[in-house]
Every structure is written in C-alpha cells, then in structure tokens.
Amino acid sequence: MPEMLTLDAFEEASQKVKEVTQETKLVESPYFSAQCGNRVWLKPENMQRTGAYKVRGAYYKISTMGPEELERGIVTASAGNHAQGVAFAATRAGARSVVIMPTTTPLIKVERTKGYGAEVLLSGDVYDESCDFALELAEREGMTFIHPFNDPVVATGQGTIAMEIVQELPLVDTILVPVGGGGLSCGVATFAKLYNPKIRVIGVEPAGAPSLTAALEAGSPVKLPGANTIADGTAVLEVGDKVFPYLQKNLDDVITVPDDELIVAFLDMVENHKMIVENSGLLTVAALKHLAPENRRVVSILSGGNMDVITMSSVVQHGLIQRGRIFTVSVLLPDRPGMLVKVASAIADENGNVIKLEHNQFVSTNRNAAVELRVTIEAFGEEHKRQIVEALERAGFTPTVVQTAL
Structure with missing residues (x-):
C-alpha cells in the first residue's frame, strides 16, 4: 500500500471515492457573509450519500x-x-x-x-x-x-473534500472543519497545506468535548473525563494518536463552540438555506462569528445531516426561545371578568400571537387580589418581544418574562 496523506494518495483516493460519492458543490452564502464580514461558502456534505462525508x-x-x-x-x-x-x-x-x-x-x-x-x-x-x-x-x-x-487511510479518504474545495475555489483563504476524533480535520488540513501552505485551516470542536484543545495543550492526546454536548458526532473523549501529529503540524487554530450557538446556527441554516444540518456539522457555521471580519474567502464544511426528528424539534424550540421568537410572560391580575381580555388586547395591539395560556388560581390565598396568567407568545424577535412587554406595562400589568419550554 502506498504511503497515505501525500498528494499522490489524495489524488488516488479522490478518483476512487468518485465511484460512490455525490457532487456537493460549494454554496455561496450571502446571509452568513453579511453576518461575519467574510465571503462564505458552504461545503454541503450533509447532502452526501449516506448523509455525511x-x-x-x-x-x-x-x-x-x-x-x-x-x-x-x-x-x-x-x-x-x-x-x-x-x-x-x-x-x-x-x-x-x-x-x-x-x-x-x-x-x-x-x-x-x-x-x-x-x-x-x-x-x-x-x-x-x-x-x-x-x-x-x-x-x-x-x-x-x-x-x-x-487511521491514515481513512483520513486520506476524508481529505478528498479539501481537494474538491480547492478545485472549485482555488483562491480559498480559510477552511473551517469540524473536529471530533480528528480524521476529517487531519485529511483536510494535510491536503490543504500540501497544496497551498497559505490556506488557513481552523478546527472547530464543541465546548463540551474539547479533546483536541486538551491534546494540543498537553502536547499529546489525553482522555477527557467526559463529554457533554448536543454535537453527538463529535463527542469524542480522545483524539487519535495517529492523526494528532498531522493536526499539530497543519491546523492553524482551534475554535470551541458552546451548544447554545449550535442551536442558533440550526435556525439560521434552515431559514436561510433550507438545509437540515446535524449539530456536529453546524460547528463550522457557529464558528463563522468567531472569525475577524476580513473579507476573506471562507469555506465552512457541513459534515453531515443525519438528525432525528425529536432532536430537531428540541433544537428548533430552544432556538426560537433564544431568538426571542417565542417567550412566556407571567402576569398577576385580579380574578374578575374582563381581565383576560385586557391582557389579550394589549398583546394583539402589538401584533403578538398568543399560542398558549395557563391560568393558575392558586398562586395566592386571596383570588380576588391576584391570580397568575402565563402567556406564551410568538414574536418577530427581541425588539418585538420588548414592545409587547411594554404594552402590557402600559395596560397596567407587571409582566415577568420567564424561561419555559413550549
């Protein structure tokens, strides 16, 4: 078997994988470009055969x-x-x-x-x-x-992604690649540096499983005591010892991303590109905002799109809450006719959409003095949310925004 992780090996692997892979042409993203101040392209391996690279x-x-x-x-x-x-x-x-x-x-x-x-x-x-x-x-x-x-052979196969990127975008400045165990990042970074040492390759890993960061700090792979992240595909406790030397040599930087940023990235991807990308694949999307706005040509590798519907539902729900698109207010009001209508009118006047009501008559021993009304409202975002809350205050109520699930 020829030596792996060489230009010849990458070329051989590229020809071989074409027997089974689907084309995943780069997708330029005006939305993410505007968000981060760089020119952004997406490498949609979530559309690959079997749903991942x-x-x-x-x-x-x-x-x-x-x-x-x-x-x-x-x-x-x-x-x-x-x-x-x-x-x-x-x-x-x-x-x-x-x-x-x-x-x-x-x-x-x-x-x-x-x-x-x-x-x-x-x-x-x-x-x-x-x-x-x-x-x-x-x-x-x-x-x-x-x-x-x-495995260097496996990593060579994964590195064919980088070969396709430079063939389609020869002047690429930066490639963002997800990191779990290090196979994909090893292949991508090694090929990129062999092809053009000026290409900056940045690994992105979840903050709840920073195995590469730990290894780089220690100088060799170390095993994390545990992993806690919604990015299940990259929840690896220890990077591979065979690929780690290549990562040390060829990665320019590593960014860690908290789960909250992945949730927002999922909404952005669905709403702006109509694509389902799993949480690990969204690491590079979330990392875009961590880059300096330098108008560089940046490729974000979307590593996969295999996401179950229950997880998807949870991510969407939490994303809407984070964006102020869904929120709940608690209002104390006297238990007498017309008070519910008064609350609903204040919300309607600001074009808020009530999607859930909870009426708790037992928040106080004196129902005539106060009962609690919890209202879950759909809004356009944080500014609209603020306007609705202020409208309730003008109507004579003291609303308290509470964190809640739908």
Whole structure:
C-alpha cells in the first residue's frame, strides 16, 4: 500500500471515492457573509450519500482491503455517520459488517445503518466505550476493525473534500472543519497545506468535548473525563494518536463552540438555506462569528445531516426561545371578568400571537387580589418581544418574562 496523506494518495483516493460519492458543490452564502464580514461558502456534505462525508474514508479504506480481509468481515464503532459509510461500502464490496454504536445514538442513525446492510449492536454511553467493545469483537472473531478517524487511510479518504474545495475555489483563504476524533480535520488540513501552505485551516470542536484543545495543550492526546454536548458526532473523549501529529503540524487554530450557538446556527441554516444540518456539522457555521471580519474567502464544511426528528424539534424550540421568537410572560391580575381580555388586547395591539395560556388560581390565598396568567407568545424577535412587554406595562400589568419550554 502506498504511503497515505501525500498528494499522490489524495489524488488516488479522490478518483476512487468518485465511484460512490455525490457532487456537493460549494454554496455561496450571502446571509452568513453579511453576518461575519467574510465571503462564505458552504461545503454541503450533509447532502452526501449516506448523509455525511464519512462514506469517503470508509469506501476508500475498504477499497484497499484484500479478498481475505473482506471474507473475514468488517467491524467498526461509530456514533452514526461512519457507521453508515462502512455499512454502505462493506455491502457494496460483498462483505459482512458489524457496527457498534453508543446507546445514545439517534434512532435515525441506527435505522439507516441497518438499512445499508450492517448488523448493529448498542454498547457504551459514548463512542470510546463502543470502540473498546468493537476492538474486543474484532479480536475474538478475526474481523477487520476500521477505525472512524485514527487511521491514515481513512483520513486520506476524508481529505478528498479539501481537494474538491480547492478545485472549485482555488483562491480559498480559510477552511473551517469540524473536529471530533480528528480524521476529517487531519485529511483536510494535510491536503490543504500540501497544496497551498497559505490556506488557513481552523478546527472547530464543541465546548463540551474539547479533546483536541486538551491534546494540543498537553502536547499529546489525553482522555477527557467526559463529554457533554448536543454535537453527538463529535463527542469524542480522545483524539487519535495517529492523526494528532498531522493536526499539530497543519491546523492553524482551534475554535470551541458552546451548544447554545449550535442551536442558533440550526435556525439560521434552515431559514436561510433550507438545509437540515446535524449539530456536529453546524460547528463550522457557529464558528463563522468567531472569525475577524476580513473579507476573506471562507469555506465552512457541513459534515453531515443525519438528525432525528425529536432532536430537531428540541433544537428548533430552544432556538426560537433564544431568538426571542417565542417567550412566556407571567402576569398577576385580579380574578374578575374582563381581565383576560385586557391582557389579550394589549398583546394583539402589538401584533403578538398568543399560542398558549395557563391560568393558575392558586398562586395566592386571596383570588380576588391576584391570580397568575402565563402567556406564551410568538414574536418577530427581541425588539418585538420588548414592545409587547411594554404594552402590557402600559395596560397596567407587571409582566415577568420567564424561561419555559413550549
């Protein structure tokens, strides 16, 4: 096998993955460009076959395996996207595949992995625990283990994304790439620097699982005590030791993003680009606001779009609350006829839309003095929210904005 993570290897991998990948042409984003003061393009790997970039590394890796290896079968561990890539590639190669997934994996990823022909076993709360079980299974049954990120062959396959970016946008200045275990960022950063050392490559990881940041500070991979993030695809406790040297050498910077910013990025993506992007794929979108406004050509890699509907619903709800588009006010008022109409009229006069009412008669022992009315209102944003609250105050009430779910 030729040496990986070289220009020749990237070129070979690029030709190979074209057998199965779909074109994910860059999408220019006037909205995000205006938001961050740079010229922004999106690399929509959420539209890729199997719903994520992972099919690239999995397919390339399996294409390098011999008949005997394929006969023994393939096993891997994954939070979902690598799982689907391996399942698809293994089935195409006629090989049996077994995928170990964390118990917290969204249902859509489990079902789709099975749909591509893999046997799925749930084990462990996070990827690292699933990986330990997969390694034990590989040794016990003589199967070939395909690591989702700590493998130069897999990383070379993932790096084909960067080759496509520079072919389409030769003058790209900056590439933002999500970081979990480091396979994608390793491939993208290594190719970019080999092609043009002036391209700035920035890794983006969730604040609740900053495994790369910890490794860079320590000088080598270290295991985090835990991960707590809605970006499940990048909730990795330790970056790969085989890819880490490439990350040390080729990444220019690392940005960490809190979950709250991912929630807002989801709304922005749906409303402005009509695309569903999973939380890990939104890391690079959220990171755009962390860049200096320098009018640089920036490509944000959207790594995947496999998101279950329940998670999507929760993210939308919390995003609307964060944006002031949905809010709840608590109003104390006397329990007598006409008071509810007075509240509703004040809201209606400001074009607020009432979507939920809760009437609590037992907030006080004296109902004649005060009962509580909680009103959940739909607004256009923070300014409109403020106008509605002020209208209630002018009507003689003392509204208190409370944080609440729908």
